[in-house]
Amino acid sequence: DPEWLRAQRRDPGARALVLGDAGVRSSGSALEYVPLDDVVEQARRMDDLVLLGVDAHGPLYAVDEDPPPHGVRAPLVGAGGMRGEPAPEAAERLGVRSAAQVLSQAEGGLVAYATGLLNWHRATRFCGVCGGATTSGEGGTSRTCDVCGTGHHPRTDPVVIMLVADEQGDRVLLGRQSAWPARRYSTLAGFVSPGESLEEAVAREVLEEVGVLVGVPEYHSSQPWPFPCSLMLGFVVPYRSGDIGGTDDELQDARWFSRDEVREAALDDSWDHPPEGDGLLLPPRSAIARRLIESWVER
Structure with missing residues (x-):
């Protein structure tokens, strides 16, 4: 429902998890939930926001803070912190392996879900059928080719x-x-x-x-x-x-x-x-x- 999705973005309680090459933004060993308005500029377009779900606090999104430039092969989100040792310039980032060890099962699953979706978006910027650029849709759970109209969905x-x-x-x-x-x-x-x-x-x-x-x-x-x-x-x-x-x-x-x-x-x-x-x-x-x-x- 496009109107429902727009309403979630306008929700004053909307928050975001910010992820990038080094891992997920954190405060020590805890996830940092950022007001959506504070990070929306990091998404190239509003359609690039990935809706993870809605809880008692409101909508929760995932934002990729290191979106790869056009024509460059994308690294994996969180790969820089896979062993729990983020780069020095990203000391506030929690590596994916560390996240799995120190977070609750619910938050660890949330990080895995967000990481998987953002990695899929990075890998599916172009259509596998015709090579055309794709656009995110359905709250970040699909991408559609701008040229041939082929729909793409996350794979497992x-x-x-x-x-x-x-x-x-x-x-x-x-x-x-x-x-x-x-x-x-x-x-x-x-x-x-x-x-x-x-x-x-x-x-x-x-x-x-x-x-x-x-x-x-x-x-x-x-x-x-x-x-x-x-x-x-x-x-x-x-x-x-x-x-x-x-x-x-x-x-x-x-x-x-x-x-x-x-x-x-x-x-x-x-x-x-x-x-x-x-x-x-x-x-x-x-x-x-x-x-x-x-x-x-x-x-």
Whole structure:
């Protein structure tokens, strides 16, 4: 309803979350809700405002403070603060990973929603059909090509993330990428291919990454990851046979860890500044990978 959308913009209680390359504007570890009138100039046009919803305080918008110039490939919103370490000139910005760890579940979800929508807007400035410029509409939930009229809507890419456990329940198979801090290991993960079921994706990704065969996966939980538009679907899957190998160059190493090793590692939660020592380090507690691992430990 265009008239309803215009009324929300005129609401004196309208507020905005301001996001950019370094993360979301904050006051310490709390989100900063800015009066909409104070930031509306940062949107190129009023139509570039993204309506996140309406709560007891009024309408809430998301504003991109670093909109990319015409013809320049857009970086991802919040990517500069993904590890919770914003650039010095953006010290008042809360990195996306930090946001997930220090905010409430509701506010963390709000940041993920806003980040995902703004990343989609940055990536969809031009039509994938004819190349024409697109214009935001429906409160920021769609874009329409100015030339051919094709409508574009936000997408979500499914990703399976799985914890491989041996049949006795004594060990789990974890892998690591070379870019991670030393001793950091996590669960396996990968995108679902077109025409593939989630169960097939789990089996294929495990085989490609570590070269082993697995049984029927058990669904655990999900988590959105807006870089740029993923939905992580978590599973625990039983190991069946095979030696660690695989053909995926993304993994630097993969190995089995005992329940005692994992239980000890679960006592720590320092992703960016790991403690000294030679023990296993796990993902932060805000990550679904950590939830999968801790759920297995507690069984």
